[in-house]
Amino acid sequence: MDDVQGLDIIKIPSEDIWPLANPEFTRAPDALPPNAYLKRPCLFGAGCHNPHIQETILSKVEVCEVLKKHPHPNFARYLGCVVKEGRVRGLAFTKYSVTLDQMLKERTPFDKERCLRGIEAGVYHM
Incomplete structure (x- = not known):
């Protein structure tokens, strides 16, 4: 703009x-x-x-x-x-050097299962 x-x-x-x-x-x-x-x-x-x-x-x-x-x-x-x-x-x-959103948009390879386990652990912590 x-x-x-x-x-x-x-x-x-x-x-x-x-x-x-x-x-x-x-x-x-x-x-x-x-x-x-x-x-x-x-x-x-x-x-x-x-x-x-x-x-x-x-x-x-x-x-x-x-x-x-x-x-x-x-x-x-x-x-x-x-x-x-x-x-x-x-x-x-x-x-952080990169966000999950950026990784998804740029199709950066990462361990999705590990990432989801980390998110789940954070939710349980709350």
């Missing part, structure tokens, strides 16, 4: 998107490591019309906080919340 001239731009106040950060939430390092992935909500298209975006973000943080206390090798390593101006702006995770 190179030409943004024809788009209808709707300014969304940041307090309507980003929830207040609970002081008990794990904070990501101010300078994220190079191998970090920052998960943020989509604010384009259908994502900008989510009336529950703050609740969605907070619920994801709460799940990540529980999983941080009860880690599993098949879950992404949660580094913490990125907080700016007292609000959660994203969730930081260790970034």
Whole structure:
């Protein structure tokens, strides 16, 4: 989408998107490591019309906080919340060199049975 001239731009106040950060939430390092992935909500298209975006973000943080206390090798390593101006702006995770989605799209050979066992083990862990 190179030409943004024809788009209808709707300014969304940041307090309507980003929830207040609970002081008990794990904070990501101010300078994220190079191998970090920052998960943020989509604010384009259908994502900008989510009336529950703050609740969605907070619920994801709460799940990540529980999983941080009860880690599993098949879950992404949660580094913490990125907080700016007292609000959660994203969730930081260790970034992997390749995702399962990429492997499937690129038809990269891998042990599918082992992968499914790992997913199953993660689900049972939860």
